[in-house]
Amino acid sequence: MASQGLKRAFVRGFSILCVAATLAGPALADTATLKAPALPAGTVTDGAQPENLSAAQAAAFAYYKSGAYERGLSDVAGKATAWIRSEARKTKHPALVLDIDETSLSNWAELSANQFAYFPDAPCRSLPKGPCGWAAWVARAEAKPIAPTLALFRTAKANGVAVFFITGRSEALRAETERNLKAAGYVGYTQLYMKPDLSTFRSAADFKAPVRGRIESAGYTIIANMGDQASDLAGGHSLRSFLLPDPFYFIP
Numbered sequence: 055m056a057s058q059g060l061k062r063a064f065v066r067g068f069s070i071l072c073v074a075a076t077l078a079g080p081a082l083a084d085t086a087t088l089k090a091p092a093l094p095a096g097t098v099t100d101g102a103q104p105e106n107l108s109a110a111q112a113a114a115f116a117y118y119k120s121g122a123y124e125r126g127l128s129d130v131a132g133k134a135t136a137w138i139r140s141e142a143r144k145t146k147h148p149a150l151v152l153d154i155d156e157t158s159l160s161n162w163a164e165l166s167a168n169q170f171a172y173f174p175d176a177p178c179r180s181l182p183k184g185p186c187g188w189a190a191w192v193a194r195a196e197a198k199p200i201a202p203t204l205a206l207f208r209t210a211k212a213n214g215v216a217v218f219f220i221t222g223r224s225e226a227l228r229a230e231t232e233r234n235l236k237a238a239g240y241v242g243y244t245q246l247y248m249k250p251d252l253s254t255f256r257s258a259a260d261f262k263a264p265v266r267g268r269i270e271s272a273g274y275t276i277i278a279n280m281g282d283q284a285s286d287l288a289g290g291h292s293l294r295s296f297l298l299p300d301p302f303y304f305i306p
């Protein structure tokens with residue numbers, strides 16, 4: 055387990071807009087769609103409110119359970135795999151850059167237990183129920199691989215492509231992260247770049263794009279960069295970018 059100090063120092067990479075979910079009543083996980091009953095005629099209301107959070111949460115669960123999420127992962131990562139196969143031999147010192155969370159590793163056990171709420175420092179003792187604190191979850195190092203990404207990783211390795219991980223996880227979580235990557239099957243990558251402890255960035259792109267620049271400066275050509283957030287990809291330094299689906303949280 056990370057120390058309390060490290061836990062306090064840790065933020066899930068950057069500020070996350072997550073669905074605040076303290077739900078009463080039956081779990082919404084089993085509710086595909088939420089439909090409110092028809093309002094009485096003449097009901098006075100405000101038309102400017104944003105989407106109801108519970109409806110967004112139910113839609114996210116339905117998206118996962120329907121298999122559409124898995125199909126989306128396979129589609130995008132499959133295209134990245136085909137691209138790697140076609141480009142690797144044309145390029146001197148080719149490289150693949152991968153994000154970790156919801157790109158290489160799935161935190162579904164934590165996300166679903168928390169119904170997409172984010173608890174930085176809570177314990178994680180009662181899975182499959184929540185709460186499951188993020189740092190405690192990472193310390194367990196039991197996130198499963200996202201299978202299409204692991205296939206991409208293995209294709210890259212087989213084609214002589216160096217693989218770099220760039221993650222918003224902080225350096226304080228390096229040991230747990232390396233252990234989880236290894237357990238998930240990601241063996242033989244070239245380097246893992248993590249956010250420096252206590253550093254803050256307006257956007258993940260402000261950390262990640264310069265790291266890709268450093269990889270290029272070391273002589274590599276990044277032929278593909280894959281993540282689950284636009285901020286994983288913004289800022290250039292990749293021949294082609296691949297965005298996996300992730301309706302579960304947002305990282306600026």
Ligand SMILES: [Mg+2]
Nearest residue numbers: 153155156282
């Ligand atoms: Mg991610």
